[in-house]
Amino acid sequence: MVKTIVVGVDGSLDSSRAVEWAYELAEQVGARVVAVHAVGLLEHEIGDPGGDHLRPRLSEWTAPLDQLPPDRVERRLVAGDPVGAIGAAVSECGADLVVVGTRGIGNRHGERLGSTSAHLAEQCACALVIVPRAG
Amino acid sequence: MPKLIVAGPFAAPDHVLAGHPERPSRVTAAIAGVDDLMLDTDRIDLETRLATFEELAAVHDDAYLRELEAFCKAGGGKLDPDTYASPVSWDAAREAAGAGLAAVDALANGRGDFAFVVARPPGHHALPDRAMGFCLVNNVAVTAAALAAAGERVMIIDWDVHHGNGTQALFWDDDRVCYVSTHQDHFYPGTGALDETGGPNARGSTVNIPLPAGATGDVMARALDEVVAPVVARFGPTWMLVSAGYDAHRDDPLADLALSSGDFAHLASIVRAFVPSPGRLAFFLEGGYELDAVRASVAATAGALMGSDHAVQPATNGGPGAEAVSRARAVHVEPREHDLW
Numbered sequence: 001m002v003k004t005i006v007v008g009v010d011g012s013l014d015s016s017r018a019v020e021w022a023y024e025l026a027e028q029v030g031a032r033v034v035a036v037h038a039v040g041l042l043e044h045e046i047g048d049p050g051g052d053h054l055r056p057r058l059s060e061w062t063a064p065l066d067q068l069p070p071d072r073v074e075r076r077l078v079a080g081d082p083v084g085a086i087g088a089a090v091s092e093c094g095a096d097l098v099v100v101g102t103r104g105i106g107n108r109h110g111e112r113l114g115s116t117s118a119h120l121a122e123q124c125a126c127a128l129v130i131v132p133r134a135g
Numbered sequence: 136m137p138k139l140i141v142a143g144p145f146a147a148p149d150h151v152l153a154g155h156p157e158r159p160s161r162v163t164a165a166i167a168g169v170d171d172l173m174l175d176t177d178r179i180d181l182e183t184r185l186a187t188f189e190e191l192a193a194v195h196d197d198a199y200l201r202e203l204e205a206f207c208k209a210g211g212g213k214l215d216p217d218t219y220a221s222p223v224s225w226d227a228a229r230e231a232a233g234a235g236l237a238a239v240d241a242l243a244n245g246r247g248d249f250a251f252v253v254a255r256p257p258g259h260h261a262l263p264d265r266a267m268g269f270c271l272v273n274n275v276a277v278t279a280a281a282l283a284a285a286g287e288r289v290m291i292i293d294w295d296v297h298h299g300n301g302t303q304a305l306f307w308d309d310d311r312v313c314y315v316s317t318h319q320d321h322f323y324p325g326t327g328a329l330d331e332t333g334g335p336n337a338r339g340s341t342v343n344i345p346l347p348a349g350a351t352g353d354v355m356a357r358a359l360d361e362v363v364a365p366v367v368a369r370f371g372p373t374w375m376l377v378s379a380g381y382d383a384h385r386d387d388p389l390a391d392l393a394l395s396s397g398d399f400a401h402l403a404s405i406v407r408a409f410v411p412s413p414g415r416l417a418f419f420l421e422g423g424y425e426l427d428a429v430r431a432s433v434a435a436t437a438g439a440l441m442g443s444d445h446a447v448q449p450a451t452n453g454g455p456g457a458e459a460v461s462r463a464r465a466v467h468v469e470p471r472e473h474d475l476w
């Protein structure tokens with residue numbers, strides 16, 4: 001039923017929980033995982049135009065996925081905001097499920113439900129899992 | 136002598152986040168660039184107003200606007216990884232959008248020849264239903280929508296280094312507004328490809344000209360001359376609005392185009408020649424994060440409009456991008472040369 005999972009990644013603790021959750025499900029059902037990091041406007045300040053400096057970091061943030069066969073893992077850097085980047089990945093990969101952390105990947109410093117999660121809940125074309133923070 | 140209407144400065148000193156490059160001193164730098172021209176009585180500092188909820192709702196969803204207002208009043212925070220709001224940001228956004236509306240009113244009433252809206256937060260990434268890329272409310276779009284509702288044909292030229300995905304989305308299928316953007320290719324926010332040319336009711340009214348990193352002022356000028364000029368002739372705008380970001384400057388820390396401040400004088404003079412009748416040209420500050428570059432580039436832009444040569448840095452040339460301009464011409468101009476609009 002679940003063949004392709006898109007997981008939103010930003011290096012936060014919330015997003016690492018989402019990666020763990022996506023890995024465990026993928027392991028059980030034999031799904032493919034596409035990890036997506038949205039390369040924001042601010043990230044250019046610390047790096048190069050192609051965002052290549054972010055590749056090693058994306059691998060680090062998604063290390064649990066290395067336990068899956070390599071042909072079932074894809075890591076993507078996409079210019080833009082998380083909502084747009086995840087939405088595009090869902091349609092391009094024909095994903096069945098999106099997994100994000102509680103504060104989404106958009107509201108690391110915010111105090112309410114992350115705007116990414118909230119927007120995805122409204123707009124996502126497939127099922128959405130928001131992995132809780134505690135426990 | 137022509138007269139320049141200045142709407143602002145609105146630096147929004149309390150719309151601020153420590154260490155964030157979209158900061159109040161950007162507006163201080165931009166207005167210093169206008170001051171440098173010493174225009175005296177040829178400068179009209181405008182009384183402006185806050186945009187109303189209804190004026191913003193012409194381009195944004197009601198629910199988003201209510202959520203944004205409530206979010207700000209509850210103390211603010213991060214709206215996406217790049218974008219923040221503080222308790223005053225709702226009013227700052229209404230002030231910036233209202234400044235644009237007041238500027239075109241003043242132009243329509245014959246009070247000046249050109250207007251420059253010197254305000255923040257910027258607007259061109261703001262989407263109908265969400266904030267994005269430092270932008271809360273799409274200032275240029277609010278003004279364009281008001282003009283279009285009054286029966287005008289509006290062209291928006293966006294020379295910010297980033298693609299104005301918000302503005303494009305807002306007028307995607309609206310043939311009363313033509314959106315033209317030069318921007319760095321394969322870069323934030325990921326939109327603005329050559330083949331994004333408008334919805335079924337407005338084919339050809341979105342014109343994207345992506346340019347490679349390192350592109351210089353001569354390439355931007357060619358894009359305006361060879362791609363945008365024919366589009367202007369075809370579309371027949373009655374108003375021209377410019378999303379004037381200055382992050383395509385070579386010193387800007389957020390991007391990789393290679394323009395000098397002097398290049399903006401040249402670009403402004405090309406755009407001035409596109410304007411259908413006097414007093415129908417307004418500039419809106421968008422991005423630009425290196426303060427000296429912003430100051431000098433605003434002075435160069437406004438100086439070129441006013442006919443005073445204020446460009447201190449020489450124009451640049453020799454960067455890559457000639458092929459990108461040819462490709463854009465092949466998509467946006469050549470197939471349509473014999474079409475009626």
Ligand SMILES: [Zn+2]
Nearest residue numbers: 295297382422
């Ligand atoms: Zn920009």
